[in-house]
Amino acid sequence: MLRMTVTRFITMLITLLLVSVIVFFLVSLPPGDFAESVALSRTIQGERVTEEDVALIRIRLGLDRPLGERYLYWMENIITEGDFGMSFRYMTPVTDVIGDRMGLTALLVVVTLLFTYAIAIPVGVFSAIYQYSLADYIITFLGYIGLAVPNFLMALVLLYFSVTTLDVSGVGGLFSPEYQDAPWSLGRLIDLIGHLWVPAVVLGLSATAGGIRVMRATMLDELNRLYVTAARARGVPSRRLIWKYPVRIALNPIVSTIGWNLRDIASGAPIVAIVLNLPDIGPVFLQSLLDQDMFLAGTLVLYLSFLTIVGTFVSDVLLAWLDPRIRYGVVK
Amino acid sequence: MVDLLRRNRTATPQTSPVSSRKPPRQETFYTASQWRLIWWRFRRHRLAVVGTTVLIILILMAVFADFVAPLSPTSRSTTYVLGPPMIPVFIDDEGEFHFPPIIYGVTTERNEETLRREPKLDTSVERPLHFFVEGEPYRLWGIIESNIHLFGTPDGEPLHLLGTDNLGRDIFSRTVFALRVSLSVGLAGVFISFVIGLVIGGISGYFGGWIDFFIQRLIELIMSIPTLPLWMTLAAIVPRDWNALQSYFAITILLGLLGWTGLARDIRSKLISLREEDYIVAAQLGGSSDWRIITRHMLPAFTSYIIVAISLAFPGIILGETALSFLGFGLRPPVVSLGVLLEGGQNIRTIAQSLWVLAPTIFVILIVLAFSFMGDGLRDAADPYAEQR
Numbered sequence: 001m002l003r004m005t006v007t008r009f010i011t012m013l014i015t016l017l018l019v020s021v022i023v024f025f026l027v028s029l030p031p032g033d034f035a036e037s038v039a040l041s042r043t044i045q046g047e048r049v050t051e052e053d054v055a056l057i058r059i060r061l062g063l064d065r066p067l068g069e070r071y072l073y074w075m076e077n078i079i080t081e082g083d084f085g086m087s088f089r090y091m092t093p094v095t096d097v098i099g100d101r102m103g104l105t106a107l108l109v110v111v112t113l114l115f116t117y118a119i120a121i122p123v124g125v126f127s128a129i130y131q132y133s134l135a136d137y138i139i140t141f142l143g144y145i146g147l148a149v150p151n152f153l154m155a156l157v158l159l160y161f162s163v164t165t166l167d168v169s170g171v172g173g174l175f176s177p178e179y180q181d182a183p184w185s186l187g188r189l190i191d192l193i194g195h196l197w198v199p200a201v202v203l204g205l206s207a208t209a210g211g212i213r214v215m216r217a218t219m220l221d222e223l224n225r226l227y228v229t230a231a232r233a234r235g236v237p238s239r240r241l242i243w244k245y246p247v248r249i250a251l252n253p254i255v256s257t258i259g260w261n262l263r264d265i266a267s268g269a270p271i272v273a274i275v276l277n278l279p280d281i282g283p284v285f286l287q288s289l290l291d292q293d294m295f296l297a298g299t300l301v302l303y304l305s306f307l308t309i310v311g312t313f314v315s316d317v318l319l320a321w322l323d324p325r326i327r328y329g330v331v332k
Numbered sequence: 333m334v335d336l337l338r339r340n341r342t343a344t345p346q347t348s349p350v351s352s353r354k355p356p357r358q359e360t361f362y363t364a365s366q367w368r369l370i371w372w373r374f375r376r377h378r379l380a381v382v383g384t385t386v387l388i389i390l391i392l393m394a395v396f397a398d399f400v401a402p403l404s405p406t407s408r409s410t411t412y413v414l415g416p417p418m419i420p421v422f423i424d425d426e427g428e429f430h431f432p433p434i435i436y437g438v439t440t441e442r443n444e445e446t447l448r449r450e451p452k453l454d455t456s457v458e459r460p461l462h463f464f465v466e467g468e469p470y471r472l473w474g475i476i477e478s479n480i481h482l483f484g485t486p487d488g489e490p491l492h493l494l495g496t497d498n499l500g501r502d503i504f505s506r507t508v509f510a511l512r513v514s515l516s517v518g519l520a521g522v523f524i525s526f527v528i529g530l531v532i533g534g535i536s537g538y539f540g541g542w543i544d545f546f547i548q549r550l551i552e553l554i555m556s557i558p559t560l561p562l563w564m565t566l567a568a569i570v571p572r573d574w575n576a577l578q579s580y581f582a583i584t585i586l587l588g589l590l591g592w593t594g595l596a597r598d599i600r601s602k603l604i605s606l607r608e609e610d611y612i613v614a615a616q617l618g619g620s621s622d623w624r625i626i627t628r629h630m631l632p633a634f635t636s637y638i639i640v641a642i643s644l645a646f647p648g649i650i651l652g653e654t655a656l657s658f659l660g661f662g663l664r665p666p667v668v669s670l671g672v673l674l675e676g677g678q679n680i681r682t683i684a685q686s687l688w689v690l691a692p693t694i695f696v697i698l699i700v701l702a703f704s705f706m707g708d709g710l711r712d713a714a715d716p717y718a719e720q721r
Contacts, residue, residue, distance in 0.1 A: 018553050026562075029569050148700040150651050152658060153674075153693050156683060163684045259556075267558035271655055275678075285561065286659065289568035297565055304558045312556065 005317055012313040019305045020078075024071045027298035084299040094299045097284065102303060104280040105269060108203070109307055111196055112265050113258070116204040116211055121254065124215025125247055131220060139212065146209030151268045154202045155275040175279070203272050207261045214253050222246035248322075255319045259312030266304045370636060373713035380709020387702040390695070394512040398470040400482045401505035402491050405668050407468065409490055409500040412438060414686045415451035417495040417503075420461050434458045435491065462486045495688035506668050507692045513669040514650060515699070517584050521649040524588025526642055529595030536596065537603030538626070544600070551593045559590060563652055566590075567661040576667045583662050587649050594648075598641045606630055636714040644707035647700040654696050670696050 039049040039057065058064050065073075077083040084094040127139045175191055222228065223246055231241050273282020281300050288296040374380060393400050409415075420433035437457025441450060465484035471477050485491050493504035536547040563586060570582045606612060615625050650670075656662030657671025658678070665672055673692040682689055 015553060015556055019557055022553075022557070026565060026569075144701060144704065145697070147704065148647070148697045150654055150693075150696065152655060153690070153696075156680075156690065159680050160683050160687060163680060263556065263558050267560040269558075270561055270564070271659065274659065285564075289564055289661065292568065297568070301557065301561045301565055304561050305556060308558060309556050 001320060004320055008313055008316050012309055015309050016306060019309070020075065020302055021071065023298045023302045023305070024074060025067070026301075027294035028067055028070070084295070084302075094296050097296065098281055098300065098303075101279060101281045101284060104278070105273070105282070105303075106307060108196065108199055108273075108278070108280060109262065109265050109269055109311075112200040112204040112207075112269075113262060113311075115197075115200045116207045116261065116265075117254070119204075119208050120211025120215055121247075121251070124212045125219055125242065125250075127212065127216045128219030128223060129242065140216075143209040143212050146205045149205065151202050151205055152271045152275050154205055155199075155272050158198060158202060159276070199272055199276055199278060202276070203265055203268050206268075207264055211254060211261070214257070215250060218250040218253055219246060222249050252319070252323060255315060255322060258315030258318070259308065262311035262315075263308045266308050269304070270300075366636075370713045374709050377709035377712055379705045380712075383702040383705025383709070386698060387706060390511060390699060390702065391515065393508055394515050396472070396482075397508045397512045398472045399478070399480070401502075401508040402467060402481050402484050402493075403502045403505040404468055404470065405501065405506045405509040406666065407501065407505075409492075409496060409502070411440075411500075412451045412490055412492060412496050413500040414498055414682075414689075415492055415496045415500075416453060416686070417688050417691070418453065418492050420493075424458060432461050432463070434460050435485070438490065459485050459487070459489060461491075494691040495686065497689055498682065503673070503688060503691055506673055507670070507695055510668045510670045510673050510692060511695060511699075513580075513663065513667055514653060514671070514696075517580075517587065517653050517663070517669065518646050518650045518699075520584045521587035521591060521653070522642055522645050524585060525591035525595055525645055525649070526638075528589070529592035529641075530599055530638070532592065533596035533599030534603065534626075537600035538607070538622075540604070547596075548600075551596060554590070555593050560652070560655060563587070563590060563656055564659065564661050567656055576664050580663055580667055583653065583656065587652050587656075591645060591649055591652075595641050595645055598637070602634065602637050603630070606633060609633075636710070640707055640710045640714050643703055643710055646703040646707075650696065650699055650703075 039054045042049050055064075063070075074084075123139060127136045130136050175188065175195060223242075225246075228241065228246060231245065232238070269280075270282040270285045272278075273280050274286050277283060281303070285297060285300045288294075288300065398404075415438070418435045420435050422431065422433045423429055424434060435458075437454040437459060439452055439454035439457075441452040461483055462485065463483050464480055465486055466479050467481040467484050469477065469479040483491075492502045494507065495503050497503055497506075532547055532551075536544045566586050567583060570579055570586075574582065612625060612629055615629050620628075653662055653669060654671035654674065657669050658674045660675060662671050663669045670692045674690065
């Protein structure tokens with residue numbers, strides 16, 4: 001178990017490093033450099049900017065050095081000081097711009113994941129036990145819809161209903177007005193949880209639908225196995241039987257796809273946050289892309305990847321803990 | 333052993349779809365070609381048949397967009413701005429039956445809240461809906477000149493099935509044209525993904541060893557980056573001064589470039605299981621070349637899986653395009669895609685007052701559902717010799 005955890009941990013670090021390389025070169029791709037756009041925006045503000053000034057800005061931001069060196073410099077600062085570089089637009093360190101927001105995004109992703117499984121597992125089991133019942137058909141149908149509706153649309157629909165029928169100012173945002181700029185307190189936390197379920201539902205929709213489908217399919221496989229019949233024949237109470245044996249096995253594919261689900265949730269998180277105007281990294285991400293503030297954008301993509309990769313690591317360890325066959329390397 | 337017993341048990345009812353009481357039919361079952369078997373199996377998957385039918389209709393609509401849409405995507409009505417949908421009805425509000433169906437007339441009414449004159453439907457005026465009417469002239473595919481539209485009102489009065497947007501443009505017509513763009517983006521994107529996925533997955537699966545190891549790690553690496561933010565970042569890099577057509581190609585290529593990982597995985601795992609099959613080993617021992625084995629023995633067994641993988645790859649690309657364009661990073665006007673149409677829906681006030689601006693999403697959902705159903709059906713049918721479930 002320890003050995004496996006360590007190997008997985010090292011793999012995770014390597015993956016993170018490679019992703020950071022990809023992201024860095026990605027954000028360095030756009031033609032024209034940032035010094036020029038800084039110069040341009042200052043010209044618009046009425047300042048006189050000469051060629052020399054542009055060169056100075058370039059040196060100041062380290063844009064004159066080769067790409068590889070810039071990457072190493074960036075990486076060094078991240079590792080040694082937790083400094084992700086400067087947001088060119090705000091002229092402040094990236095972490096100052098998004099520090100608070102990062103935590104909210106992580107919280108949203110985790111809550112969504114928990115919500116997804118809290119719904120998908122029981123509903124999937126139910127759907128399998130009552131296969132071909134009316135409820136099963138309804139669940140299957142809703143599952144298809146859940147997979148097909150893009151989540152930003154779901155967010156829009158929720159906004160629509162909140163404006164027209166509930167007559168609240170909108171489900172957007174994560175805090176009530178009185179807690180908007182308040183420091184953290186218990187009341188603010190409770191307020192946050194009260195608001196968090198809306199984006200969590202929207203974001204988790206397709207993952208939940210997918211989870212139900214997988215759970216139902218594997219449960220159906222398991223329910224027909226001989227050991228279930230044998231246990232039934234011996235008079236094991238139905239409910240205990242189902243939750244103790246088939247569900248435990250059927251959880252495997254669910255747990256092993258946590259990483260993928262996490263990736264999809266992290267992928268949808270910014271767009272849902274943009275539509276619902278959540279105070280997390282979503283709106284900042286959109287703005288940074290519009291401004292071509294690539295360090296900020298790159299940091300955010302890296303952060304989302306980080307969430308995914310670490311989450312996958314955790315799910316791998318969890319899976320090994322859950323299933324001794326994987327722990328001892330009998331099945332992969 | 334237990335497994336073997338189970339297999340035998342479940343294998344017996346397998347012949348039941350071909351009733352043993354009708355020997356001639358059973359004979360056709362045994363002599364039918366693989367594709368015929370696939371077709372029979374597919375036909376039994378009702379949702380898949382429905383999905384395919386819907387898909388064919390949507391594709392036809394897209395191909396004959398100029399003919400199906402009553403108006404061009406750019407023509408604007410000055411009087412009917414943000415007007416509600418005109419749904420054709422067979423039975424009017426007085427309970428009278430009409431064929432062909434009728435649509436109601438237009439009037440304006442002062443909105444008590446905003447104090448603006450807003451277009452409303454006037455149920456006292458009934459106009460018949462006619463098919464194959466003359467309307468705006470157009471050139472189908474830039475070649476065939478005509479002015480016949482699939483439906484319309486004979487007097488040439490306005491007809492806005494799904495209402496109009498904030499510039500008075502007909503949402504239904506725009507949606508039909510958007511279908512053409514969105515489906516073509518999907519098609520091209522999937523084609524690019526498919527070529528890359530086939531080559532990389534093929535190399536990975538056929539050669540194995542360290543090449544396989546390397547490619548698999550690469551795929552895992554790409555897959556660990558959340559797709560949509562990566563797409564957005566790449567799309568933001570596309571220069572702003574490119575014209576609509578250039579950015580159309582750029583976005584399509586981007587969508588294709590990131591979509592291949594799943595396809596490559598499917599192809600690899602299928603290839604690996606095929607490689608172990610007895611007849612492939614036999615061909616190798618018989619001295620066939622790699623090329624011959626791949627083209628003569630593997631590809632035919634493989635084609636159906638490729639089709640399945642492709643049809644299941646479509647929704648991702650189309651949803652990706654929609655999300656990108658919705659945020660303003662994807663295709664740009666004057667190109668109309670389903671995502672571009674929804675961009676106007678970002679304003680919550682517009683949505684609250686005129687929900688119909690979101691109507692194009694119905695088509696997004698239809699496309700995605702149709703492809704998923706068809707893909708599911710094809711997947712079940714792809715291996716017609718497998719056990720029936």
